[in-house]
Amino acid sequence: MGVSTPEWVKDAVFYQIFPDRFAQSARVPKAGHLQRWGDPPHPHKYQGGDLLGVVEHLDHLVDLGVSAIYFCPVFQSASNHRYHTHDYYRVDPMLGGNEALRVLVDEAHARGLKVVLDGVFNHSSRGFFQFNDILENGEHSAYLDWFHVHGFPLHPYAGPEIPSGYEAWWGNRALPKFNTRTQAVREFLWGVAEHWIRFGIDGWRLDVPNEIDDDEFWQEFRRRVKNINPEAYIVGEIWENASRWLAGDQFDAVMNYLFTRPVLGFFGARTLNEGVISGTGYGQVPALGAEAFARQVTEILTLYPHEITLAQLNLLGSHDTPRFRTAAGGDESAFRLATLFQMTYPGAPCIYYGDEVGMQGGRDPDCRRAFPWHDPSSWNVDTLEYTRKLARVRRNRRVLSRGSFEVLHARGDLLAYARSLEGERAVVLINAGLEAASFAVAGLEPGRYREVLSGAPLELRAGEALPVAARTGLLLLRE
Amino acid sequence: MGVSTPEWVKDAVFYQIFPDRFAQSARVPKAGHLQRWGDPPHPHKYQGGDLLGVVEHLDHLVDLGVSAIYFCPVFQSASNHRYHTHDYYRVDPMLGGNEALRVLVDEAHARGLKVVLDGVFNHSSRGFFQFNDILENGEHSAYLDWFHVHGFPLHPYAGPEIPSGYEAWWGNRALPKFNTRTQAVREFLWGVAEHWIRFGIDGWRLDVPNEIDDDEFWQEFRRRVKNINPEAYIVGEIWENASRWLAGDQFDAVMNYLFTRPVLGFFGARTLNEGVISGTGYGQVPALGAEAFARQVTEILTLYPHEITLAQLNLLGSHDTPRFRTAAGGDESAFRLATLFQMTYPGAPCIYYGDEVGMQGGRDPDCRRAFPWHDPSSWNVDTLEYTRKLARVRRNRRVLSRGSFEVLHARGDLLAYARSLEGERAVVLINAGLEAASFAVAGLEPGRYREVLSGAPLELRAGEALPVAARTGLLLLRE
Known part of the structure; x- marks a missing residue:
């Protein structure tokens, strides 16, 4: 079977939105007990972002590229x-409900923007209907085979000293794990995936899909989704090598954390905030020199079929x-150089909302602060402009998305690489060091x-050396 | 303000269906762990009735009148x-979901049948979204003001020795009571009522509406429902005198248990099964003679405005x-005489599903047995034919629905009454005794x-006496 991934993804620039924190619309009624917009994120409080708020800021995204x-x-x-998840068929009322998603998808499409939703199919919540039926009816529930129950009575809200009585994601009893061996559960989850693709979304990001240890489940998932929209994007959250899922019969791509780690290690080498990194999904992030970095990012490109590499979600x-920025010790130049690299490397770049205006944020939930629409003075307008230029050129020049990737130079703090496609050529020169340097690269x-x-x-001119200021980079496009 | 109730109700014959137990369609997928159809009802088990099953038996209802x-x-x-209730906007998946209700309402309407749904607006379930949010987020929930929380932590699934921490219907922690003082809750509940009226249902039966001790709530409820469909029926579950709600500005009618009790007391006088009656909503049901019975059923007609009396749900x-039948000690004649009375008394008769084929059943949940489609030999076809005749004549002769009610004779076991309307006249003679008797009634x-x-x-002929066999009645219509 030939491996095929959506064409649009290869040329896309993604933007990740955490819906409660991106933007609020006055048109969506809010619950009474919200945190104030912009307060430090609380694990259990809402700030009241919604999907019409996103609609009202789509022009920001278009403008950003x-x-x-x-x-x-x-x-x-x-x-x-x-x-x-309490209900897979209903957009959260605080987000504006299904009607708001309708407006969002239509308005996004009208602007040429695709919409990918997050699918949480491994587990539900304690309030999810069929699990609630088990809580309410115990061993008499009609839906016993929807979850993995070990014995009654269940203790859904008890403290850790009392076993819950059912299987849950990483033992978190708030997240009962579906029994995906039950045909009704499989049909339910596949049906959800189909429903929203029919609704008009352009793909699914899959939450912890490796926890559903069942190739056939994901193969059928892919068949059903692609049967409705062959260009739908299926991107899994897999933090490590994802070869099992990236042979062409399951996902189109994964969230490319294998890319993120060396990028952080190289561009943030001098300023890494180990305190904020440790204990996250990154594990250890060692500081890297250009040699090791070049080796790693070259190797990543060989892990999976080329079609998949071009569709990876590089974040x-x-x-x-x-x-x-926060993981890099707050160093703005680290973020900019990383963005330059991200925007000129194979795979679809993904901007985490607010990074483009210089938002900071530590570990979850601090990384989920409200976008500062209320405080434009806090924006880093230089970074915004920098990101915009790179995102736009990425969109406009196929050599940056489709071209080959060739490291020209990698030593110490200096990295140079070229992208080539059908006579087009781009060269990137990066000086990650603290002093100005000159590149005299053979490949230039x-x-x-x-x-x-x-x-x-x-x-x-032949043999000429090119100066690059400290902590900056150049993106050269051959005219 | 003039009191107005739906015209169609006054001439209607209702049929009450308990959806899990009326009929199953092979077209609705079922959960895996069901009771067998016809097994003794279990408090926590489903038997798998559904709405397409109802559709498939609509002809039975039409045929019945x-x-x-x-x-x-x-x-x-x-x-x-x-x-x-877990979700007020979704028909239960085991019933076939919203699509099945769409088919049901359309098919019912095509046969001239109205559809009234049960609205449970006083309380939700523990799995209801906004309550679940409180369980999940505790004091940080956005929806704290949707319910009456006394203090955290809540104990939604603990035993009776631990207080739940929130207000619930009759202290049943499975049924958290809405805080209907909160505007968002009011709007939510009114919105549900409006949604399904717009969908096409013909009215709401309101579960325990007296528990929402708020005339303005129900006045607005009525305004909104009637604004969409002025002929929508609003019938409350009030077991006692309901004058407060039946002044024309709240409900059109109530479930007329004030009617049910004397009917059971008179027609079941000799065979009352006090063991099965005690502890139910009926309280004490004393055996009645014809004199007391006639007095009570005459008095009931004076409790409320006439428009409302004609729209009462007489069950x-x-x-x-x-x-x-079971409350009357299994006496088939008691049920038949009661049906004769019900079908010839002002107010809309309501047949409890299966009563027409002689189903038995004690207190909840035994009164919720599965309809014996699977066992036609168990049907009492005489009672079915008897009920059918009366339901049909009730529908066809306005004197029975709209006519005046006048007791002609009431002594011991003998009761006679007349209905009159614009020259039409019906006379009912009932001999509730164990021996044949003759009526020589002046009003005949x-x-x-x-x-x-x-x-x-x-x-x-004038002065003639009319014989009526023991435990039977005659319904005379003047030609």
């Missing part, structure tokens, strides 16, 4: 992150990690270039 | 009776009571009559 949005869960859930951080073919970040034209 | 169906709750609920039993005007149950013509 984004072409697809990946949403953390939007379905009805009694948690501010909404991973505790600098997510709702599950400290923000890149002479000719007329434009440097994207400054907009300046550049006539490159 | 029924013109309206009142359904016990159909919304998603983790209980076989579905009073523990012989429900899902909350033993079946009439001479003339040509037809006796409905036998179909026989009858020439009544």
